[in-house]
Structures are given as C-alpha cells and as structure tokens.
Amino acid sequence: MTISHSFLRSVVLSIFLSFIAPILLTITIFISLLIVGCFPGVTALTLTSTNHIKQFLAVFGNGCPLQGLLVISITCSLVGALFDTYAFYRYQTMRGN
Template sequence: MSILPNFFRSLILASLLSFAAPIVLFGGVLASLSLLSYIPLVEAIAQFTQAQILQFLAVFGNGCPLEGILTIGFTFSIVGAMFDTYAFYRYQNLRGN
C-alpha cells in the first residue's frame, strides 16, 4: 500500500495550520488591542502597542502590514512543511520501512 497519499495529506494539513497560526495570533492580538483602546485608562498604551505591531509587520511587508503578515505566514508554512517531512522520514526509518 502506498504511503504517498498519507504523506501529502499530512503535509498539506501541516502547511495550512502553520500558515494560519501566526495570522490568528497577530489578528487576535490586534483585535484585543483594538478593543482595549475603548477603555479610557489604557487607550494610549493600546494604541501605541497596536501601532508598533503594525510597524513591525510593515517591515516584513515592504511597507504594508498585510503583506508582512502574509510573508510571515508563508515562511511559517514552509517551515511547518519541512518539519512534517522530517518527522515523516524519521517515522518511516524507525518503523523499518
């Protein structure tokens, strides 16, 4: 029986989850900071932190925060796929196949 379909299924799933993880993380932090900016005592801190995060993302996106988060997501996706390939290879070698 071929192990190729299982490998590709695992590879695609690992790539998609690795791509989504930083996007969800940064999106959640930015959404939380956006909600915190409505509270008067922490408004300035939340807005400053949000601006710093957007500036950090703009560094990776050639001036655009959206491109920055996509660049980070694609990079994480490649790393996740490489790790999954390594884990699959090690599993096959330890099993004796």
C-alpha cells in the first residue's frame, strides 16, 4: 500500500492553507478596525471590538491571545487535513480502486 506523491502534496498544502487562513482573517479584522478607528466618533467602538476579539482569543490561549490564535490555527489545519484525507478516500472508492 503506497501513498502517492499527489496525496502527500495535497495534504501538506491543505494543512498549510488551513493554518494560515485564521491568522490572515484575524490580521485582516484588526487592520480594518485600525483603519475604521481613524474616523472620528467610532474610536470607542473599535477599541471595544479589538478588546473583545483579544478576550475571545485569550480564552483559547490560556490567557494569551497569540497562543489562542495558534491553537485555533492548529485546530483548523487538523480539520483541513482530515477533510482532505476524506476527500481522497471518497475519490478512490468512487473510482473503484
């Protein structure tokens, strides 16, 4: 039973992309809140929003938002790998191999 190179490449790529996606999403949210915070009148709203996001991430990171973001990213990468493995398995069984 050999594992094909295309399967390994696919799993590694899905792990990498699933790990990077939550990080990029969080960075995008923080940057957009930073830009919106430059407008007068919404500074308090953006500060409150960033504090809530940091508290949410701190729940998963044992008090540290960065660790929470890493935990969420690692979990997403595991789910991405499992989904890719399932899709490969379904493709093989549907094909008849």
